[in-house]
Amino acid sequence: MDITENTNDTEKLFSIHNLTFGYQDKNVLNEVNFTINRGEFVCFMGPNGGGKSTLLQMMLGFLKQQSGDIFYKGCNVTEWLNDPQLKREYHQQVGILFQNVDIQLFNSTVYDEIAFGPKQMDIPEEEIENRVNDCLNIFGLNHLKENVPYHLSGGEKREVALASVLALNPDVILLDEPLVGLTYGNRAKLLRVFGQLNHIGKTIIMITHYFDQVKDLATDYVIFGNHDAQKKTRAQVLEDPELLQIVSEY
Amino acid sequence: MVSDHSSHNDYESTTDSMPQWLIHDENYHPNSVKNSGLLKSEGIIVKLLDRLQAESSVSKNHRLHPVTYLVNLIVALFILSYTSLVYVVWAVGIIEAAMLITLPGELLIKILKRSFWLLLLDALVYIPSFFLGTFNWLFLIKMFLILIASITYASSTSVFDFIIALKQLHVPNFMIFQFDIFVKHLHVLGMQLLQMLHAVECRTVGDSRSHRKLWSLIVGNLYLQMVELGKELFDALEARAFTGKYAYMVHKIKSTDILVLCADVLAIIAVIIIQIH
C-alpha cells in the first residue's frame, strides 16, 4: 500500500503546518511552520522546555496537537497512523531514539533487542543475523551480543538502542538528546556515525545542545523559543552573529 | 564495516563501510496485519495516571475539608454494614443522594454509571442465592449504597486530599510517608510503562510475536526499574532533608464541615441506639 504515490513532491519529508500545542492551560508551541527535506541533517535547538521533545511526540502521534497538521511524504501523519498497515510502514521509515534509553530496551539479550524489529519484517533468518551483526559492528558492540541490555552502562545502552533502530533501516532517524551524559569522545563517536548515516542518505533530526560539536554536520537548524520554531540553514546561522550567539548558548 | 573507530576520523571516507542494506531504501510493505492488542491498554494507563496527578475535580468553593469527606465515607460504610433496619438504610440512601446532587453534573453521571456497572456485576454473582431462596433485597440495596459512597469518594477527592485527611486524622507520619511514596512510585512507574509501550510501538513494524511474551518482557523491565526507582526516590527525599514529617497543609475547616461532622457523630449514635432497642 502506498498513500504517497500521487504527491509529486516526495522530497519534502515532514511538513509542519500552523501547528499549535499546549498542555492543559500551558501553551507550548504556537502556529509553527517548517519543512524538513529528504537528506537533511536538522538540529533542533532551543531552551529547556522549549517544546522540542513535545514536537517529536506529536510527529509520532503520541500527543495530539490542538490545531494544525503534520505531513509525512505529503500525507497527514494521522492518516499514516490510523491504518494498521501504514502505521507499521511509518514506524519502519521513521526511527526514533528516545531521551530515556531505559524504556526502550526490553529484550533479554542485546542480540534479541536488535533483532526485534527485523524479525517482524519477513527477512530470512540468516539475513537477520547479518543485519544484527552489521549493527553491532557500527558501534563496536560485538562483545556485548549476549549481555542483558538492562545491565549495560548508559552509553552502551544508548548505542544498543540506536543499533535496534538502525536494524529497521529507517529513512528518517529522530534523536532526542542522544549526546547527553556522554564523554566528549563518546559524543564524537556517535556524531561520526550520524554523519555517516546522513552521508548515505538518511535524514537525521536531532535534538541537541552541543552546537560546537554538531556545527560541521548539521545542514539545517530549527530554533525553538517563545512558543515558536524557525528553520534556518547552516549558512544563515553561521553568517548571523546574533543567531550564532543564541545557538551557542543553548 | 566499521570495526575500529579510532582510525576513522573523517566520516565521509568511511561511508563505503556502511552495510549495503542500510544504504538502500527498505521498500517495506507489511502484509495485512491485525491491529496490535498490546496498546489497547494505553488508554487505561493514561486515565489512571491523570487520576493520580489530578487535583480534586470538585471546585474549590463547593468543597468540604478532605477530612470531612473521609469521615463521611467511614461513617456511611459503618452504618450500612452495622444496621439491619430498612428505614436506616433508606435514610442513608437519601443523604447520599443529597450529597450527590451537590456535585457537578458530569461527575454525577460518571459516578452513577460506574456504580451501576459494578452493581450489575455484583447482582450477577448474587443471582444463585435467588434460586436458593436466600435472596435478600436489603443486602443488594446496601451493596449499592456502599458502592455509591465509595465511588463518590474516589471520584470527588484526589490522592492529595486523601493524604491531607490522613495527616489531620493523626495517622502516624511514617504510614503517610509509605503511602505517599507508594503513590509517587505508582505515578512514575505508570509514566515509564506508558513510554515503554510507545517505544515498543515504534519498533512494531509487522506482526509482533506473542503478546504474552512481550508483556512479560515489559513487566520484567518495569520491575527492575521499580527497584531502582524506590532507592532513588528515598535518597531524593532524604537529600531534601525529609525527616518523615509532613508540614501542616493549609485547608480551612468551614462551618459546613463542622455541621456535617456533628451530623455524622449523631447519626452513628442514633443508629447504635436504634439497633440495640
Ligand SMILES: Nc1ncnc2c1ncn2[C@@H]1O[C@H](COP(=O)(O)OP(=O)(O)O)[C@@H](O)[C@H]1O
Ligand atoms: N506531560 C506534561 N504535562 C504538562 N507539561 C508538560 C508535559 N511534558 C512537558 N511539559 C512542559 O512542556 C514544555 C515543553 O517540554 P518539552 O517538549 O519536554 O521541552 P524540551 O524537550 O524542548 O526541553 C515544558 O515547559 C514542560 O514543562
Ligand SMILES: [Mg+2]
Ligand atoms: Mg526534551
